[in-house]
Amino acid sequence: xxxxxxMGMSLLGIIFGVAFFVVTQAQTSGxxxxxxxxxxxxxxxxxxxxxxxDVDGTVTKVSDDGQARxxxxxxxxARYVEGIxxxxxxxxxxxxxxxxxxxxxxxxxxxxxxxxxxSHSVRIHGIRTREHIAVSDLEEQVIRGSIKNFxxxxxxxxxxxxxxxxxxxxxxxxxxxxxxxxxxxxxxAGIFETGVSQIDKSRIYxxxxxxxxxxxxxxxxxxxxxxxxHPEDAPAVAAQMQETFAHRVVSWxxxxxVWLDVFKALRVSSAxxxxxxxxxxxxxxxxxxxxxxxxxxxxxxxxxxxxxxxGDISRxxxxxxxxxxxxxxxxxxxxxxxxxxxxxxxxxRIRGIFSTDNFVVNWDFSHYLWAxxxxxxxxxxxxxxxxxxAARIEPAKIIRETL
Amino acid sequence: xxxxxxxxxxxxxxxxxxxxxxxxxxxxxxxxxVSFEARAGEVTAIVGPSGCGKSTMLYxxxxxxxxxxxxxxLRGKPMTQADDxxxxxxxxxxxxxxxxxxxxxxxxxxxxxxxxxLRKAGVLSDEALFQAEKFLKQLGLSDKAKRFANKLSGxxxxxxxxxxxxxxxxxxxxxxEPTGNLxxxxxxxxxxxxxxFARDNGPAVILVTHNPELAKRCDRRLPMLDGKFVEE
Numbered sequence: 001x002x003x004x005x006x007m008g009m010s011l012l013g014i015i016f017g018v019a020f021f022v023v024t025q026a027q028t029s030g031x032x033x034x035x036x037x038x039x040x041x042x043x044x045x046x047x048x049x050x051x052x053x054d055v056d057g058t059v060t061k062v063s064d065d066g067q068a069r070x071x072x073x074x075x076x077x078a079r080y081v082e083g084i085x086x087x088x089x090x091x092x093x094x095x096x097x098x099x100x101x102x103x104x105x106x107x108x109x110x111x112x113x114x115x116x117x118x119s120h121s122v123r124i125h126g127i128r129t130r131e132h133i134a135v136s137d138l139e140e141q142v143i144r145g146s147i148k149n150f151x152x153x154x155x156x157x158x159x160x161x162x163x164x165x166x167x168x169x170x171x172x173x174x175x176x177x178x179x180x181x182x183x184x185x186x187x188x189a190g191i192f193e194t195g196v197s198q199i200d201k202s203r204i205y206x207x208x209x210x211x212x213x214x215x216x217x218x219x220x221x222x223x224x225x226x227x228x229x230h231p232e233d234a235p236a237v238a239a240q241m242q243e244t245f246a247h248r249v250v251s252w253x254x255x256x257x258v259w260l261d262v263f264k265a266l267r268v269s270s271a272x273x274x275x276x277x278x279x280x281x282x283x284x285x286x287x288x289x290x291x292x293x294x295x296x297x298x299x300x301x302x303x304x305x306x307x308x309x310x311g312d313i314s315r316x317x318x319x320x321x322x323x324x325x326x327x328x329x330x331x332x333x334x335x336x337x338x339x340x341x342x343x344x345x346x347x348x349r350i351r352g353i354f355s356t357d358n359f360v361v362n363w364d365f366s367h368y369l370w371a372x373x374x375x376x377x378x379x380x381x382x383x384x385x386x387x388x389x390a391a392r393i394e395p396a397k398i399i400r401e402t403l
Numbered sequence: 404x405x406x407x408x409x410x411x412x413x414x415x416x417x418x419x420x421x422x423x424x425x426x427x428x429x430x431x432x433x434x435x436x437v438s439f440e441a442r443a444g445e446v447t448a449i450v451g452p453s454g455c456g457k458s459t460m461l462y463x464x465x466x467x468x469x470x471x472x473x474x475x476x477l478r479g480k481p482m483t484q485a486d487d488x489x490x491x492x493x494x495x496x497x498x499x500x501x502x503x504x505x506x507x508x509x510x511x512x513x514x515x516x517x518x519x520x521l522r523k524a525g526v527l528s529d530e531a532l533f534q535a536e537k538f539l540k541q542l543g544l545s546d547k548a549k550r551f552a553n554k555l556s557g558x559x560x561x562x563x564x565x566x567x568x569x570x571x572x573x574x575x576x577x578x579x580e581p582t583g584n585l586x587x588x589x590x591x592x593x594x595x596x597x598x599x600f601a602r603d604n605g606p607a608v609i610l611v612t613h614n615p616e617l618a619k620r621c622d623r624r625l626p627m628l629d630g631k632f633v634e635e
Contacts, residue, residue, distance in 0.1 A: 302506045305467060306520045306567070307495020309488060396467035399502065400458060 006288045011324050013281025014375055018332025019339055020277060021371040024270040026340045030362035031354075032263035036231075038354040039256055041137030042194040044104070044225035045234045047255070048094065048241065050248045051085045083220045090245060094226060097244075099237060102134030102227040107208055109215040113159070114176040115167045122163060123202045124177075126211020126222075135227035138192065138205070145171030145190025154207040156189035162201035164191045177206075181216050195355025275374050282378030285324060289317055289386035293393075300390050301398035310391035317390055321383025328379070329372050336368065413479075414574050414607035415441040415464065420473035421630075422459055433459040435630040436473065441575070441607035446598060448610045448618035451627035457611040458579055460627075464609065465498050465577045466490040478574060495523050499568030499606070501597070503580035505560035507552035507567075513539060513559075514548040517566045524571060538566040542596055558589030565593060569600050576601070576608045582617060594620065 084090055087105060094103045107126035112119050129151035133139050139147050143161060149171075150156045157177070159169060169175065169188050177184045186206075194200055212218050228237055234251035242249040253260060293300075300313055344361040422434040433456040441447050449457045462468045464475060466482055475482045477497060482490065499520075507516045517535035522528065539548045542562045547555055555563065561581065568576055578597060582590035594617050601608045610621060618624050625632050 298506065299508050302502075302508070303519070304491075305465065305494060305500045307491055307493075307498075307523050309491040312523070394468075396462040396465075399467070399506075400462070 003288055003292065006284060007320075007324065010281045010285040010288060011328055013277060013284060014324060014328025014379065015332040015335060017274065017278030017281055018329060018371040018375050019335035021271065021274040021374065022333070022336030022367045023339045023343060024274050025267065025367040025370070026336075026361040026363065027343065027359065028263065028267040028270055029364060029367070030344075030360040032260070032267065033362045034356065034360040035256075035259060035263065035354050036252070038195050039252055040231055041141065042196060042199060043252065043255065044135045045228045045231045045252050046226040046238050046241065046249060048084060048090070048224040048226060048245065048247050048249050050082050051246060083217075084222055084224060084247060085220065087220065087222055087224075090247070091224065093245065094224060094241065097237070097241060099229045099233065100226055101229055102131065104128065104132040104135045104225040104227075105208060105222050106132070106225055107211045107215060107217060107222040109179070109211065109217070111204075111214070112178045113163065113167060113204065114178055115169065115173070118167050119178075120163055120166050121202070122159075122177075122204045124211055124215065125203055125205050126208040126215070127205055128208050132205075132225070135225050141192040141194050142190040143193045145188065147190055150189035150205070150207075153187065153189060154210050155184070155186050156207070157186045158190045158192050158205040159188055160200035160203045161191050161193040162197060163204065164188075166201070177204075177214065179214055182214065184210070184214055193355055195351065197352050200351075271370070278371075278374050278378050281328075282382040285321065285379065286382035286386065289321070289383055290389075293317070293386045293390045296390070297393055297398055300393045301395035304393070304395035305399070313393070314384075314387040314391040317387035318383050321379050321387070325375060325379040329375055332371065332375070333368055336371070413440045414443050414477070415609070416476040416479075417460075417464070418474045418476070420460065420463060420470050420475065422456075422463060422468070422470045433630050434463070434470070437627075437630070437632060438473075439625060439632065441609055443574070443607055444601055444605040445623070446601050446608040446610060446621045448612055448621035448624045449627055450612060450615070450618045450624055453613075455627045456630040457627055461577050461579050461609065461611055464575070465500055466494055495520055496571060497574045499571065499573040499576045501561075501565050501568045501576065501578040501581040503583040505552075505557075505564040507560055507563055509551065509553040512549050512551055513544060513555060513563045513566075516552055516563055517570050520567060520571045535566070535570060538570050539563065542566050558585055558592065561585060561589070561593050562596065565596055565600075569604075572604060572606070574606050576606050578608065578610045580611055580613065582612070582614065590614070590617070 091103050091105060094100060104127060107124075109124045109126070111122055111124050113122045129147065133147070138158075142158065145158075147158070150158050157175070163169070167175070169191065171188050171190055173188045175186050175188060177186055192205075206214070228234060231252065235253050238249040238251040238254070241247075303313060340361050340363065343359045346359045347357060348359050350356050417440070418438050420434055420437045421432070423430050423432045425431050437460060449460065451457055459468075463470050466475075466485075470483055473483070477493065482493070485493075508519075511519075514532050514535040517538055518528075518531035521531035521534055526534070536545065536548045539545055542565065544559060544562055544566070547559055552560060552563065561584070565581070568578075576597070581597065582593050585593060597608060597610070598620065600606070610617075612618055624635065626635050627633065
């Protein structure tokens with residue numbers, strides 16, 4: 001009875017271990033995936049900015065295996081010339097780069113947005129709307145107003161929602177953008193929300209030609225936001241672009257390294273923590289089996305005398321382990337799916353690095369595979385060692401000692 | 404030494420069997436060059452004082468242990484060098500063990516205990532249980548077939564153990580003090596069952612016993628002393 005209870009506890013441990021593993025991974029990777037989607041949709045996969053003046057000190061080409069690779073040393077010592085040189089040529093070359101889906105030229109600058117009663121410092125992003133939509137989620141990020149109005153009117157702006165809140169702006173309102181050279185009367189065509197509070201409270205979008213005129217930068221000074229087909233390949237593509245174009249090229253992984261490392265640390269740490277539940281269940285199971293082998297030594301010896309082979313004896317224990325494993329996996333995965341769904345419905349308002357009103361979960365089969373793999377390894381070891389010990393019982397010795 | 408079935412086929416032949424325990428100078432020679440034959444349908448009693456090597460020989464004959472030297476022939480085939488799977492298969496199909504203590508698996512019913520060697524031999528569950536019940540009926544235990552082993556009396560448990568040893572119709576039955584733990588009435592009953600099975604089905608039965616009365620009822624007696632057979 002006690003053994004059945006202990007085995008039941010081990011089974012529960014496997015069920016909850018598998019479920020918690022999946023749920024925690026679904027949450028951490030859910031937030032990470034959502035964050036990546038947000039930053040890709042806002043700042044793109046790759047950004048090309050200033051031109052290098054001293055390429056030699058920063059880039060090394062490595063080709064010991066026949067394939068070109070690029071190693072970047074610290075860029076801190078490198079000297080740059082602000083902005084892209086020969087933007088037309090570079091745009092064409094960038095667009096022709098394998099895997100590139102779009103290039104948006106952006107002119108960045110600073111200004112102060114004024115209404116009748118309030119003012120707010122802003123970062124100006126001069127863009128060509130069609131180009132920028134191709135490399136970002138700007139169209140989906142407009143929460144009020146219309147991107148079409150922005151596209152069709154060179155004197156229109158899109159403002160971040162935090163700016164709009166602060167200045168109490170609504171689509172159609174008039175604002176004045178003040179710079180170091182001139183002031184522009186503009187109309188609010190739309191309000192966007194990226195979810196990244198730093199952007200939402202400082203960024204405005206303006207037509208590129210209007211921005212050039214306003215910032216007195218008729219040529220150059222701009223950066224490129226580049227969309228690529230496989231964003232996960234951005235570091236390699238960025239490295240090749242940097243080598244080819246002699247411009248500073250930063251992938252989203254490099255740009256957001258700090259946050260990505262935080263997510264990774266959370267994911268790994270939760271995986272380790274939750275795996276210990278499975279591990280402890282495995283230890284419990286091992287304990288039950290080890291005691292069972294001691295208690296059943298005589299029965300094992302009798303079975304051996306009846307013609308059961310060491311393999312048959314092992315299988316008796318392994319089957320019990322397999323039964324616990326299968327039940328643990330089936331019910332664990334079921335519980336995981338239900339819990340993941342339930343958690344995704346929990347209201348949770350987050351603004352800062354992304355915008356969500358619910359828990360974000362990631363339905364990924366690999367989480368289940370990992371949980372199952374860990375459970376298999378733990379249960380296999382927990383049942384295999386006692387099973388092996390049982391198989392090695394010498395029947396004659398045990399029977400002789402029993403008599 | 405008497406022998407009533409001398410003309411029968413030898414099931415078992417043992418040649419110069421020796422075995423020892425322990426290590427170095429503390430080694431105990433349990434068997435010293437024992438040789439004998441056991442024939443089909445013959446019940447052989449091995450008698451002798453405790454520690455003379457009777458049980459050791461039984462475990463060697465049952466292929467549960469390996470001798471230091473000598474040879475065991477089962478149906479004419481040498482066994483000492485046989486691999487483990489061959490020995491395991493022979494224990495299932497050709498050898499039946501009865502121990503002093505019944506050694507039933509208490510989580511199983513009487514018929515499930517009896518059916519185990521059949522299940523191991525590949526007989527389907529229903530058929531194995533049917534055969535088991537048939538054997539239990541022969542032993543007067545048909546009404547106890549579905550009882551758990553630990554709910555049976557000592558005599559009943561030992562009869563179930565005998566049914567388990569006999570159910571695969573082995574060529575050789577090895578019984579180590581099968582009545583040693585029973586009262587006189589149960590002892591006679593269990594012994595009668597063994598004798599009847601040997602007479603009816605023809606396996607060779609080798610019986611280790613301290614009971615001189617039982618030994619007298621066997622076809623022949625082999626007295627043993629200090630690991631060797633001796634004259635009575």
